[in-house]
Amino acid sequence: MRYPIRPGVVLAEVCGEYLLLATLDAARHCPYVYQVNETAACFWRLLERQLPEEDVAAAVAAEYDAPVDIVRRDLEQFLKDLREKGYLLSEEAGS
Numbered sequence: 231m232r233y234p235i236r237p238g239v240v241l242a243e244v245c246g247e248y249l250l251l252a253t254l255d256a257a258r259h260c261p262y263v264y265q266v267n268e269t270a271a272c273f274w275r276l277l278e279r280q281l282p283e284e285d286v287a288a289a290v291a292a293e294y295d296a297p298v299d300i301v302r303r304d305l306e307q308f309l310k311d312l313r314e315k316g317y318l319l320s321e322e323a324g325s
Contacts, residue, residue: 232280233309234319236260241274250274250317260316269294270308283309 238256242249248271250264266274272293276286287305291298312318 231283233277233283233312235277236317236319239317241266241271241278243271252317256317264315264317266308269304273305273308 236252236256236259238252238254239260240251240253242251248266248268250266252260252262269290272290273286276289281289283302283305287298287302290296290305291301294301309318313320
């Protein structure tokens with residue numbers, strides 16, 4: 231499954247911290263700033279490329295030499311948080 235990112239949401243690195251920033255119209259639908267860790271920033275970059283969830287998990291597992299089942303669980307939680315906060319469009323809106 232692919233996850234449509236809300237237009238206007240960007241990832242920024244500021245002083246070694248990773249932030250999702252809601253710009254333009256996106257700020258009406260989600261928090262202006264959401265701090266994420268390095269792994270979540272890696273997830274985000276892959277989601278921006280519209281990779282399927284399984285490919286994102288596999289790539290991050292390879293990057294961090296981590297068990298794919300643990301990475302998949304963390305990715306699922308990150309996606310849930312993004313949906314709840316409004317950084318991802320609903321599946322209907324992304325179709």
